[in-house]
Amino acid sequence: MEIEKCKGSRDLLPGDMVRFRRIEDVFRKACLDWGYGEVRTPTLEYLHLFTSVGTLTPSMLSRTYSFLDWDGWSGERIVLRPEATIAAARLYIENLSDLSPAKLFYIENVFRFDESGTRSRERWQCGAEVLGSAKTLADIEMIMLSMDVLRKLGIIDVELHLSHAGLIRALLTALGLSAHEQVRVFDQILDEDHSVIEKLIGDNPQFTEALDLFFRAKGKSAGFLQNLQALLSKSFPVPGIEDSIAEFTHLAERLSEFDCKYVIDIASGRGFEYYTGIIFRLHCGDQKVGGGGRYNDLIPLLGGGNVPASGFGLQMDKIMEMTDIPPDERYRVLVQCRTDSAKAERLCFETAADLRRRGYIADIDHDGTGTACKWTISVEGDVDHPVYRLMDQAANVVVEAGSCSAICEQLQEAKANEASIT
Amino acid sequence: MKLALPKGRLLPLTSSLLRDAGLDFEGYDATSRSYRPVCAGMPQLSTKVFNEKDIPIQVAVGNYDLGICGREWVEELLAKYPSSALVKVKDLGFGYSELCMAATVDQNMRSLDDLSGYNGLISIASEYPNLAEKFALQARLRRFRVLPLWGAAEAYPPDTSQLALISRTPGQAMHTGLISITSILDSSAFLIANRLSWETKDLSPVVGRLYHTSTMRDPEKVTSAGDSPLGPRFARGKVRLALADGHQQAPTLQFLARAGITLNEDVPDSRRPGINVDGVSVKIIRPQDMPLQVANGNFDLAITGEDWLANHLTRFPSSPVRKILTLGYGTVRIVAVVSNNLPVNSPEELRSLLTNGTMERLRIASEYTDIADRYAHENRLSPYRLIPTWGASEVFLPEDADLLIENVQTGKTLAENNLKIIDTLFESSACLIGRRELADDITVEQLAKVIKPLDQALKEA
Numbered sequence: 001m002e003i004e005k006c007k008g009s010r011d012l013l014p015g016d017m018v019r020f021r022r023i024e025d026v027f028r029k030a031c032l033d034w035g036y037g038e039v040r041t042p043t044l045e046y047l048h049l050f051t052s053v054g055t056l057t058p059s060m061l062s063r064t065y066s067f068l069d070w071d072g073w074s075g076e077r078i079v080l081r082p083e084a085t086i087a088a089a090r091l092y093i094e095n096l097s098d099l100s101p102a103k104l105f106y107i108e109n110v111f112r113f114d115e116s117g118t119r120s121r122e123r124w125q126c127g128a129e130v131l132g133s134a135k136t137l138a139d140i141e142m143i144m145l146s147m148d149v150l151r152k153l154g155i156i157d158v159e160l161h162l163s164h165a166g167l168i169r170a171l172l173t174a175l176g177l178s179a180h181e182q183v184r185v186f187d188q189i190l191d192e193d194h195s196v197i198e199k200l201i202g203d204n205p206q207f208t209e210a211l212d213l214f215f216r217a218k219g220k221s222a223g224f225l226q227n228l229q230a231l232l233s234k235s236f237p238v239p240g241i242e243d244s245i246a247e248f249t250h251l252a253e254r255l256s257e258f259d260c261k262y263v264i265d266i267a268s269g270r271g272f273e274y275y276t277g278i279i280f281r282l283h284c285g286d287q288k289v290g291g292g293g294r295y296n297d298l299i300p301l302l303g304g305g306n307v308p309a310s311g312f313g314l315q316m317d318k319i320m321e322m323t324d325i326p327p328d329e330r331y332r333v334l335v336q337c338r339t340d341s342a343k344a345e346r347l348c349f350e351t352a353a354d355l356r357r358r359g360y361i362a363d364i365d366h367d368g369t370g371t372a373c374k375w376t377i378s379v380e381g382d383v384d385h386p387v388y389r390l391m392d393q394a395a396n397v398v399v400e401a402g403s404c405s406a407i408c409e410q411l412q413e414a415k416a417n418e419a420s421i422t
Numbered sequence: 423m424k425l426a427l428p429k430g431r432l433l434p435l436t437s438s439l440l441r442d443a444g445l446d447f448e449g450y451d452a453t454s455r456s457y458r459p460v461c462a463g464m465p466q467l468s469t470k471v472f473n474e475k476d477i478p479i480q481v482a483v484g485n486y487d488l489g490i491c492g493r494e495w496v497e498e499l500l501a502k503y504p505s506s507a508l509v510k511v512k513d514l515g516f517g518y519s520e521l522c523m524a525a526t527v528d529q530n531m532r533s534l535d536d537l538s539g540y541n542g543l544i545s546i547a548s549e550y551p552n553l554a555e556k557f558a559l560q561a562r563l564r565r566f567r568v569l570p571l572w573g574a575a576e577a578y579p580p581d582t583s584q585l586a587l588i589s590r591t592p593g594q595a596m597h598t599g600l601i602s603i604t605s606i607l608d609s610s611a612f613l614i615a616n617r618l619s620w621e622t623k624d625l626s627p628v629v630g631r632l633y634h635t636s637t638m639r640d641p642e643k644v645t646s647a648g649d650s651p652l653g654p655r656f657a658r659g660k661v662r663l664a665l666a667d668g669h670q671q672a673p674t675l676q677f678l679a680r681a682g683i684t685l686n687e688d689v690p691d692s693r694r695p696g697i698n699v700d701g702v703s704v705k706i707i708r709p710q711d712m713p714l715q716v717a718n719g720n721f722d723l724a725i726t727g728e729d730w731l732a733n734h735l736t737r738f739p740s741s742p743v744r745k746i747l748t749l750g751y752g753t754v755r756i757v758a759v760v761s762n763n764l765p766v767n768s769p770e771e772l773r774s775l776l777t778n779g780t781m782e783r784l785r786i787a788s789e790y791t792d793i794a795d796r797y798a799h800e801n802r803l804s805p806y807r808l809i810p811t812w813g814a815s816e817v818f819l820p821e822d823a824d825l826l827i828e829n830v831q832t833g834k835t836l837a838e839n840n841l842k843i844i845d846t847l848f849e850s851s852a853c854l855i856g857r858r859e860l861a862d863d864i865t866v867e868q869l870a871k872v873i874k875p876l877d878q879a880l881k882e883a
Binding site: 048051052058061062068070071072073074075076077115180183 | 505534535545559563567568714717740
């Protein structure tokens with residue numbers, strides 16, 4: 001029988017894990033430096049946490065891993081966490097609701113079925129949430145923090161796309177869509193189904209130009225939003241759009257002030273149904289590496305009171321493909337035992353421990369086939385009078401010593417000589 | 423070429439369709455009990471008769487190139503496994519039914535808006551649990567539970583579940599007291615194909631004939647029919663007793679009669695008969711569904727089989743269901759069965775076929791999926807794949823499964839099908855089950871009104 005990993009899953013090998021840990025370390029340090037506290041939600045949650053309108057779209061729900069637990073005779077289904085923000089909101093309501101604002105971050109995996117076979121069904125993401133702040137400043141912080149992390153990871157060609165859920169909803173209402181249809185169309189826009197925009201334009205020929213500009217034109221400054229508003233007020237009045245435009249304009253002006261470039265692209269609102277305000281996406285080339293937005297209705301919907309919130313997530317799997325393995329600056333030394341006795345092996349372990357204390361990576365060779373290193377230290381000779389030999393990569397003996405500490409010092413000297421030659 | 427044909431309600435019209443198409447099958451008609459009908463003049467065609475529900479799975483996994491079954495079962499599979507390797511080849515134009523989400527008239531649930539606006543927990547009983555879940559997600563129900571059933575979903579609303587996803591056939595009156603909130607699917611008999619077979623094999627000898635022959639034999643679509651009244655509902659303070667339908671019903675009624683308990687079946691709703699014990703209400707449902715229903719507190723007592731109780735407790739070890747009395751009738755043995763052609767006589771010998779590589783993977787078919795799963799673990803029969811079945815599992819051996827976990831009374835059916843028993847798991851008879859904790863609206867004394875006479879009848883026997 002062939003042994004293979006589960007379909008749609010991914011193994012992370014040592015090289016992958018170096019990249020993974022680097023992203024984690026940079027993200028964790030940045031969040032801690034910005035005053036955020038780390039949390040982790042359980043992998044299993046109840047399905048009903050994700051089922052109401054305003055949480056996950058039906059198309060996302062149809063790809064969750066849901067099942068009955070061993071005590072699930074009541075029919076209460078549980079899921080492998082399909083999404084991190086809703087779980088974080090649940091954690092906040094259950095444990096931290098007296099904190100306002102609560103600034104939280106997490107590094108978690110999410111599970112979604114993917115039929116294409118091109119993406120792993122388990123994906124890792126770094127996310128941060130500000131719960132309890134209605135200020136645009138919180139949205140700006142989400143954008144700046146996410147871009148700060150990417151910059152520190154060496155990803156600089158990041159394109160920031162902005163949209164606004166309130167703006168899209170107000171427009172759908174003005175088009176006369178029923179509540180049920182609005183949810184469906186909004187979901188399709190979020191699921192990046194562009195045909196729905198074509199259909200909206202086709203169904204409303206009297207507003208073709210306005211809708212075309214609304215969904216297809218792209219802007220680079222707050223002025224673009226003013227143009228949109230002027231256009232709509234003349235050709236197609238959208239009641240209740242003012243607040244959204246004002247919020248969006250405020251954010252755009254601030255970002256311009258911070259020299260943060262962006263593209264206003266209303267149809268780029270890919271994301272989650274819970275978004276109520278600003279939605280942003282971070283692109284690097286043709287890859288989407290992250291995104292976030294404001295979700296003021298989610299916590300009220302989950303029964304947690306009137307708590308506005310904003311957050312973002314970075315897709316670690318995508319970012320891993322864009323980051324290099326950082327050079328390991330620590331020196332690796334192979335330690336070999338050439339005498340078959342318990343005492344000699346003990347000396348070997350002691351030597352390795354000493355090397356580690358001095359900041360080296362000490363790799364004990366089990367059978368002479370250890371990974372080739374620039375330097376090898378062998379322990380040989382009579383166990384009561386051991387000989388420590390320092391050898392270079394070509395197995396030439398450079399120096400011998402009678403004690404562990406002496407050979408370690410010799411190594412340090414050899415390393416210093418090498419550095420001075422270079 | 424391999425073809426899977428349905429038994430049950432679609433059999434007569436499928437049989438006549440095949441005949442009209444020039445495919446004469448010996449042993450495929452309403453009176454025949456053959457599982458392997460033979461097609462005269464087409465020796466290369468191998469055919470097997472299955473429970474309709476099994477056919478989409480058998481075709482999807484590639485055991486059969488073609489199959490005929492109701493579209494509802496195809497959609498039930500696709501609802502959970504959308505990438506199943508199935509091609510819907512042709513609507514055969516007969517065997518119409520409609521799947522509808524039903525509630526009782528007085529539940530204030532008459533539209534989808536009523537459902538999505540409902541804040542409490544909505545339970546949906548159905549033989550089509552995947553379609554029920556898909557509906558609930560698409561209708562954006564805030565909180566729901568699906569009660570998967572073997573049957574009798576129409577008996578569940580409003581007191582055992584709020585909604586039932588049920589199948590209606592043309593001219594059939596809506597079940598007692600139910601109204602359809604929305605139609606989920608119009609179903610009819612379909613010719614389906616395995617995707618790989620469709621892409622790579624010449625199936626035209628069968629497909630061609632069926633394609634040109636099928637006519638709309640049964641054009642009557644489902645029409646709404648008059649409602650009939652609902653029987654007495656479960657009221658608070660009354661013991662809720664579940665009794666079995668089907669072949670378990672007669673022996674159960676005989677046993678109850680020995681204990682002096684009789685049903686009044688002269689009522690409009692046959693699933694809710696009267697009973698001559700004060701403070702007790704009765705509903706007739708499938709014995710397979712009883713342990714889960716008792717666990718959920720929908721019933722206080724039920725008479726089912728120890729096999730179904732064991733299957734339930736294997737799946738949910740901490741379930742609050744307990745056995746109160748072993749009733750001793752309807753005794754069967756739950757056994758492990760293989761084909762006589764397989765050179766093994768014990769689970770150990772079967773395991774050795776897997777360990778020495780003679781058999782790459784064991785296919786286990788069973789209605790008792792959880793017992794079968796545990797049996798495979800305990801006997802280290804790995805690797806294995808479990809094939810859930812809905813009755814008549816013996817048909818699966820030897821072509822479509824290697825091991826069967828099945829109940830036997832005499833072993834005659836097994837012998838007729840060239841099968842042998844290699845292990846006995848346990849013996850099972852009818853039993854009375856209840857919950858460890860009493861519902862808050864009934865007392866021990868009330869339960870005793872049922873338990874005591876049954877216990878007395880057992881002692882006297």
